[in-house]
Amino acid sequence: MLFLDDVVDVSWTRIVTATTFDADFLLAKDGRVSPLVVIELFAQSAAALMAHRSAQTDAPDVSGYLLGARKLDVTVDAFAVGDAVRTEAEEKWGAGALAQFACKCFVGDAVVAEGAINVAAGQLPADGESMLD
Amino acid sequence: MTREDIQQSIVEILSDSFELDPETIKPESTLYEELDLDSIDAVDIFVQLRDLTGRRPDPERAKEVRTVDELITFVEEELAAAERGDPEPDVQMPT
Numbered sequence: 001m002l003f004l005d006d007v008v009d010v011s012w013t014r015i016v017t018a019t020t021f022d023a024d025f026l027l028a029k030d031g032r033v034s035p036l037v038v039i040e041l042f043a044q045s046a047a048a049l050m051a052h053r054s055a056q057t058d059a060p061d062v063s064g065y066l067l068g069a070r071k072l073d074v075t076v077d078a079f080a081v082g083d084a085v086r087t088e089a090e091e092k093w094g095a096g097a098l099a100q101f102a103c104k105c106f107v108g109d110a111v112v113a114e115g116a117i118n119v120a121a122g123q124l125p126a127d128g129e130s131m132l133d
Numbered sequence: 134m135t136r137e138d139i140q141q142s143i144v145e146i147l148s149d150s151f152e153l154d155p156e157t158i159k160p161e162s163t164l165y166e167e168l169d170l171d172s173i174d175a176v177d178i179f180v181q182l183r184d185l186t187g188r189r190p191d192p193e194r195a196k197e198v199r200t201v202d203e204l205i206t207f208v209e210e211e212l213a214a215a216e217r218g219d220p221e222p223d224v225q226m227p228t
Contacts, residue, residue: 013224067173091224092180095192100176116180118173 001026004044014090015049021083033079038113039069042103045089046119064121072115083107097122139208143201146181160202186211189221
């Protein structure tokens, strides 16, 4: 399920996306949306950035996987249906199949969530092999 | 930044990020076997080293690091590269 409505800005290492939580938003319940939705917004924004890179280089599209979130700080109890959020994801470092993105979610100019996500992309190694190689 | 300063910073990164006892982190400690880190943890380490050195760590050289001592040497070389003004490595596509 794609949560992103628009790509506002994108470069080789950073993307800004926009999402509005409509009444029919998948995770909307009783007019509210769990703030944990930001983890998926971070992941989808990172995926959109990787897709942008693939398009720039004619590289084949690859599958991506969210491995986890680090140092996640969320300052809202819930989003309201109708809220428009902006998500920023910037790749901090990557090697092999792995990368880490520093992410923020804004409502207006206020940061309502920030943290890092670790992702994997491409062909995953067999058990016991390093994903850095 | 002396080698001892770098070692202290690395011990802080490892102990703070992975709840390791600083006393167990020796120069000869192997990252993946003795300290029980994995490749996802390594990404966390190198992101923090980027903040320490001010430049994007070279992924190809990062893959070769196996011990704390090699990590210290890696940071020394990254700091030297920053001082020389060497270009940062290109951002890689996932492989």
